[in-house]
Amino acid sequence: MLDRDGLDCGVLAGPAVEVAPRLLGSVVRRGRVAVRLTEVEAYQGALDPGSHAYRGRTPRNAVMFGEPGHLYTYFTYGMHTCANVVCAPGGTASAVLLRGGEVIEGADDARARRTTSRSPADLARGPALLATALGITLDDGGCDLAVGPVVLELREPAVAVASGPRTGVSGPGGDARFPWRFWIPGDPTVSPYRAHRPRRAPADASG
DNA sequence: ATTAAGATCAACT
């Protein structure tokens, strides 16, 4: 389990809120593209109203309930794939959402996957953009991060880490009681914070 | 089978 092919699974064995800041500065690689993580969010399984695992195990989130060191992918908003690193002891369904990073290798490949991009810093600035830059799809879900095709290379954690409420999480899991978003302060590849917005009209006036 | 909502991004004003 420990030090398996360079991926020290002991680091991933703790609670997501401890693992998440520890991953800042580490590198995710797929094919020729490598991303240095600058922004992540922790999701703590059944205890976390913001987690996909909150309402129990389903076919979609089954990977989260498995062993640490695997990739949990999901598809959202009709067009976007997002990637998580499963952590904590197996069965706790905890994971760290990879929200942003700096493309340090393979920028040409990453850019080719984008229809628009204004600057190199935008290539992986946001969870869906990060997945796109690496070419991660739903088919990569469940992959062993020590073996690939998506590989996690642990590095020395970032020294400066900021934290705050999670982005895009609706309901009770998104408020300040869960300051489980972690980022490297001042880094240009951290995604802009956007509070959750309801997608339907807030209320009808004829009420 | 049908419906409602989603851990978002990009374009437009």
Next chain:
DNA sequence: GTTGATCTTAATG
């Protein structure tokens, strides 16, 4: 600041 795009998943009948 606001709004549209677009597909998967899970819950319900």
